[in-house]
Amino acid sequence: MSTRLPARLPARLSAVAASVALLTAFALPAASASAGAGAPTVNLVTNPGFELPSPNLADWGSIPGWNCTGGPAEAAVTTTAAHSGTSALTVTPANADSTGECAQTVAVQPDTTYTASAWVRGNFVYLGATGTGRDVAPAWTETTSGGWQQLTTRFTTGRNAHSIRLYVHGWYEQGPFSVDDVRVNGPAPAPATAAGSIPTTDKVVFFTVDDGWTRTPEAERFIADHHLPITAFPLPMPAGTDPDFFRRVTSVPGSSIQDHSVSHSDLSKLPLEQQQVEICDARDAMTRLFGTAPVVFRPPYFAWNADTLQAAANCGIRTVLTADADFSWGASNIWHPGPLQPGDVILMHWTDTLATDLPRALAAADAAGLKPAGLIDYLH
Incomplete structure (x- = not known):
């Protein structure tokens, strides 16, 4: 009233x-x-x-x-x-x-x-x-x-x-x-959809970056210089500590800030009710900080179960997203045969190696004839 x-x-x-x-x-x-x-x-x-x-x-x-x-x-x-x-x-x-x-x-x-x-x-x-x-x-x-x-x-x-x-x-x-x-x-909303890649025939891949504890000007500069669309999955605490950083690194069209839980716990070990707190409270924090409610959830450690999909849906999340390639901390792991493929989701982290992880991931995408694209633009 x-x-x-x-x-x-x-x-x-x-x-x-x-x-x-x-x-x-x-x-x-x-x-x-x-x-x-x-x-x-x-x-x-x-x-x-x-x-x-x-x-x-x-x-x-x-x-x-x-x-x-x-x-x-x-x-x-x-x-x-x-x-x-x-x-x-x-x-x-x-x-x-x-x-x-x-x-x-x-x-x-x-x-x-x-x-x-x-x-x-x-x-x-x-x-x-x-x-x-x-x-x-x-x-x-x-x-x-x-x-x-x-x-x-x-x-x-x-x-x-x-x-x-x-x-x-x-x-x-x-x-x-x-x-x-x-x-x-x-009635509850239908469970969220689990995905490790995005179905598309377009020659694109998706760069995703998790957590947020280490934020370097070198990584920020590379993102800006190469006009890279980034999907960020920060935790609420580092996001709240330096929200302007996350606004800057997701300023390229197609970029967005999504949900990664409150505490970075293994949600598969928690009951649905506690998973819902983790996801909904992180959603609320991201919405307060950045003005847009997340629609994608990245489960910490890629650990999820059926309760995760329902808890995510109960928080308004449409997609529970893992990845099918990891270029964090100097790695170049692709979890399927051959090079990167259209629709692949690449995992990285906000770390002191991100400034060198990004060009390595970009080179792998170029070698496969693919370009980074905005994840949120391809979710339906």
Whole structure:
């Protein structure tokens, strides 16, 4: 909600609450056939019970899966009086201008009905979704009288909706509130596609560069001088340390910055829920830093499983990409017979050898009659 209520006017709070209730009653869509009819119903929320640990290398005080406007100064996972399990989210707005909003992006299917719910505790707590294409008013409660109360709302996505923004927040000067057991129930997106190369008959290859810990002016200069389209897969921590570097090295048309997880862990050893935190939180970090949401995920160590493909899809990722050639750290490994072929994906890393790895990869592409191209331009 965008209009701020005057401070300390409980009567006006009640009037606004009644208006929202009336709007909700008329705005809820009727149950109807949808694109996801017959598909299994699952909970699409990342870290719905606030039980999952933060990945290594995550921002201090961040809530896995969630973006809270006030950061750790307002929002924290607490272990007292949870609705279920051992943890809940408690938000204490830091000043009179804050509602203490926490939100996350949830991947959905178009033309599909979803039910959102959350257990809340406090005064004037709201649950809603934006970006559905057919927005409805949020669910809310004037007070939970010290206990837990479930808020529920339903929405049907528009024909072009592939993600929604789920949010919970309190209200101005109404004190702290708690949230637990959040759900968006409905059919999951189809699993992402795994690929090691890009099907094409064009005489092109794709240069991809991972991690980001070592950034050299020599590599940056070679990329600029040769006008190379680069697909970068940095981790959030080095990307956040030097975002201007990554903007510069991906300034050639066709270049992009994609998702490589938060902690560079072997995701195949993690359950789906933790994989989803790794991928979604890295997606959110890249989006905040560079303004465009990733659509490609590079699994660390090329380690992935079926859960990785579903977790990636739940984060709005279309492709889980490995590679079929490695030119990192002085190597020249092509993992198929013969020279490089059209559509090959070449792996490199942001290291102190990249300035010599790039020309070696470029020479191998030239010898095969191939040229580097923008990866994102070839994904459909």
